[in-house]
Amino acid sequence: MTQAVVLGGGFAGVLAATVLARHVGEVTVVEGGRYPQGPEPRPGLPQAFHSHVLVTAGAEALETLLPGTQAALEARGAHRRGLTDGALILSAGGWFRRQETGAHLISCSRWLMDHVIRERALSGGTVTVRERTRVLGLAGDASRVTGVLLAREDGSTETLRADLVVDATGRRSRAPRWLAALGGPAVEEEVVDPGLAYSTRIYRAPAALAARIPAVMVHPDPHPGNGRSGHGATLFPVEDGRWTVTLTGTRAAAPPVDGQGFTDCIRALRSPVVAELLAEAEPLGSVRPFRATANRRRYFERGPRPEGFLALGDALVAVNPVHSHGMSVALLGAVRIDRELARTGAVPAAFPALQAALAEVAEPSWRMATEQDREAAAEDGAEDGAGDTSGDAARAAGQLVRALMSRAVLGNPALMTDLFRTQTLLPRRSGRSGSHPPPHPAPSAGSGPPLDTDEAVAQFPVLAQWWFSGRRSRSPALEETRGH
Numbered sequence: 001m002t003q004a005v006v007l008g009g010g011f012a013g014v015l016a017a018t019v020l021a022r023h024v025g026e027v028t029v030v031e032g033g034r035y036p037q038g039p040e041p042r043p044g045l046p047q048a049f050h051s052h053v054l055v056t057a058g059a060e061a062l063e064t065l066l067p068g069t070q071a072a073l074e075a076r077g078a079h080r081r082g083l084t085d086g087a088l089i090l091s092a093g094g095w096f097r098r099q100e101t102g103a104h105l106i107s108c109s110r111w112l113m114d115h116v117i118r119e120r121a122l123s124g125g126t127v128t129v130r131e132r133t134r135v136l137g138l139a140g141d142a143s144r145v146t147g148v149l150l151a152r153e154d155g156s157t158e159t160l161r162a163d164l165v166v167d168a169t170g171r172r173s174r175a176p177r178w179l180a181a182l183g184g185p186a187v188e189e190e191v192v193d194p195g196l197a198y199s200t201r202i203y204r205a206p207a208a209l210a211a212r213i214p215a216v217m218v219h220p221d222p223h224p225g226n227g228r229s230g231h232g233a234t235l236f237p238v239e240d241g242r243w244t245v246t247l248t249g250t251r252a253a254a255p256p257v258d259g260q261g262f263t264d265c266i267r268a269l270r271s272p273v274v275a276e277l278l279a280e281a282e283p284l285g286s287v288r289p290f291r292a293t294a295n296r297r298r299y300f301e302r303g304p305r306p307e308g309f310l311a312l313g314d315a316l317v318a319v320n321p322v323h324s325h326g327m328s329v330a331l332l333g334a335v336r337i338d339r340e341l342a343r344t345g346a347v348p349a350a351f352p353a354l355q356a357a358l359a360e361v362a363e364p365s366w367r368m369a370t371e372q373d374r375e376a377a378a379e380d381g382a383e384d385g386a387g388d389t390s391g392d393a394a395r396a397a398g399q400l401v402r403a404l405m406s407r408a409v410l411g412n413p414a415l416m417t418d419l420f421r422t423q424t425l426l427p428r429r430s431g432r433s434g435s436h437p438p439p440h441p442a443p444s445a446g447s448g449p450p451l452d453t454d455e456a457v458a459q460f461p462v463l464a465q466w467w468f469s470g471r472r473s474r475s476p477a478l479e480e481t482r483g484h
Helices: 010-020 056-065 069-075 110-120 175-181 259-267 273-276 324-346 348-384 392-410 413-423 453-457 460-466
Strands: 003-007 026-030 051-056 079-085 087-091 105-106 129-131 135-140 144-151 159-162 163-169 188-191 196-204 213-220 230-239 242-250 282-290 295-298 309-311
Touching: 003 144, 010 026, 010 056, 010 110, 010 163, 010 324, 051 324, 056 069, 056 105, 056 324, 056 453, 069 079, 069 105, 079 087, 079 135, 079 230, 079 295, 087 453, 087 460, 105 230, 105 259, 110 129, 135 159, 135 175, 175 309, 188 348, 213 273, 230 309, 242 259, 242 273, 259 282, 295 348, 295 392, 309 348, 324 348, 324 413, 392 413, 453 460
Parallel strands: 003 026, 003 163, 026 129, 087 213, 163 309
Antiparallel strands: 051 105, 079 105, 135 144, 144 159, 188 295, 196 242, 196 282, 213 230, 230 242
């Protein structure tokens, strides 16, 4: 009987175990903590308090792996929002028009996402979970992994034999060290750190708006100053009548971590929409900061690796969470594992090629995230480097090109469709993807003058009714300069 061990019982680990159970006789998940009984915080997952979404390709992969899970999530309060038919978005170039692009996202708390997937993936009894067990290293040699070294909760140790070992321990994976201890070559690693930071707060939303408004995304002002900050913000409806609100910024101008500072920063955004929505909401708990936003890639697929070992999820490629790709790439990787094992069989000799296949799956997300973040890091470095004029002309030219492209997308339905399909990891083509209807009819975007705030809000009936009803404050501090 072929035995597989998955190291790490988080999102990627549970998916890997689900797939492996279809191809091997015995699957064991080694989890350092203990699973909560419901959709509650899990130790070792500090980013869980922040915004989490599944983008379109990830949502489709979830249905492939665990049919009916998206409906189960929505029944528990998750929200589907189309891009841009279900999202009010202020880009660097202006407001997007509403359009059905075939791209969408699923928004809920990370705790709910993990809980529902664990329920559906592990309920069949084909996977054994060993909680409160630490991984000390790998057994085997440079040519073949034969098991894992474990420490039980009582401090005793053991070697768990395995034909296949999957590392799903995330960003902090120690696999390069474990492989080196077996005599293998070093694992090449690449880090692209944009110097971004974000802070998140959860709110109790007013009942009339909680689940009915679009997602709201306000990109940073490309030319901060004159009372406007260089921060961006997102507001996503989640389960139980709540909104998750995240502020983004650079570490040099990090979003505040105290309640009043968070509120003041929201008010200083280039659009007052988020501030006015939150003026009618109730904050729940404190502001949560997050600073570990570097993109990190370990090239396990390069160089000889022992048979029977595989790294996936954030242990392989972890992109800046701002791009919202992590869970979706893990799902796409799980689908690829299922397909490859069906073709080759679950044998140790198949794992080096499978490692290359997983790197291929993660490549589009990595390329997209690092290209954008390298540009952001270069611009931020230019602002910090007083007196350094080298490269200023090139940076200015790049900024101009990006600004022109941003404005062009706003007035071109085909470009807009390509943009959002690419950002949600779908192939770049026109037309709808899937059969799920949009939450409400959306007109087709077309060319025309830039939208002002009132015109942008008017595209969403529920939001517009509230916006124009006189319920929102009209204080000078929240008024927006027209033309955005």
